[in-house]
Amino acid sequence: MERSSSTFNYGTYHSLASIYQELDNLASEYGNIVSKIQIGESYEKRPLYVLKFSTGRGNRPAIWLDAGIHSREWVTQASAMWIAKKIASDYGNDPSITSLLNNLDIFLLPVANPDGYEFTHTTNRMWRKTRSKNSGSLCIGVDPNRNWDAGFGGPGASSNPCSDSYHGPRANSEVEVKSVVDFIKNHGNIQAFLTLHSYSQLLMYPYGYKCTPPADNAELNTIGKAAANSIRSLYGTTYTVGSICSTIYQASGGSIDWSYDYGIKYSFAFELRDTGRYGFLLPAAQIIPTAEETWLGLKTIMEYVRDNPY
C-alpha cells in the first residue's frame, strides 16, 4: 500500500527506516513548503536528514531544531515527527505558523544520532552515545552532547571511553556533531538553536560548561518562563527553567553552549516530559500529549524569535 503522512501513526515509536520513509512522505505531501536535505552521514554511514520548512527563497533567518542526539530518548524523535507534521499541516491554516514561515525558515533534524537510534532498536535499548570506535579502548561511542567546542573536556564530561558521558578525543570528533556545526556555519543566518532531550522536564539555556550567567541571562530566562507557561497550559506539566548549570549540573561540551558562544542568542535545550517512573521508556500513549505540549513551548520561543531579530 502506498504510504503517506496521513497513515503514519504519530502515536507510536518507529524504526529509523520508517521515520526516514515518513520524511519523504512529508516532503512529497507538502512539497510547497517542505524539503528534505542531507547534511552529512553518521559514523556508520547512515544519512543525516533535515527537513527544511520554507516559503521563500534565499538565505532567510532560520530556526534550528534537533531531536534524538541521545538515542535512547525516544520520545524526542517521536515528538519531532509529530511537530514536523504539525508545522506542515498548519501552514496556511494557523495564523501563527503561517506568519512564522512567512518570515523565517525552520530546519528540523529529527534523528541527530541515527546509529545510536538503530542500536537502541536492535541491540541495547538504553544506548545513549554515538557508535564510533575509540582507539585504545574496547568501549564504543562518544556522548555527542559533550563533544561540542564549548569548554570541551571540562567539568561534567568524562574522559573514560566506557562512560556514558565520554566527551570524545577532541571537539567535533563525532561526524554527527561536525555535520550540524558545518551546516549552521555555512548557513550563516540561524537565529535560534533548539534541541530536544528527555527525562526531567527542564527548559535550559547556557551555560553548562561554566556557572557564570550568559550576557542575555535575563531575556533568556523570561523567554524560557513564557515557554514553560505555555507547556503547562495544556496538561499541567511543570518545567523548571534556568541555565544548565543552575538547573541540573555543570556539563561541558554541550550543543547550546556552542551555539550561544557562536552567536546564536536564542539557544535552548528542552528536557521533555518524563516523571522518572519510566526512564527513557515513556509509554507510546504519552507521545502525542508530550509533543503537543512541547510544541506550545517551542511556538512561544519561535514567535519571540520572529518578533525580536538581532
Place this chain on the structure above:
Amino acid sequence: LETFVGHQVLRIKTRNEEQLKKLRFLETLDHLELDFWLNPSTPALPVDVRIPAHSLQAVKIFLESHGIEYSILIEDLQVILDREKQDIVASQQ
C-alpha cells in the same frame, strides 16, 4: 540483544555535600557498570541511576552503610522494555 533482566533504577536523595561526594565516588567504579540518568549535582536534586542485577547488592549496601536514602523507581527494567516492544508490534499490526 542486550537484556536488562533484574536491572533496577534507583532514585537517590542526598542530604549534604558529603553524601554527594560518596555518590561521585560510586560513579568512578567502572566494574559496577552504573548508568547515571541524573548525575550527582546538588543535594537539592535527586540522582537516578540504572544498576545492573550483578551490582545491585553492592550498591544498596554502599548506600545503606552511608545512610543515603533511596527508593526504587523501576523494579525490573526488562519488564517495561518487553511492554514497550509489545506496544510497537501491536501498533505495527
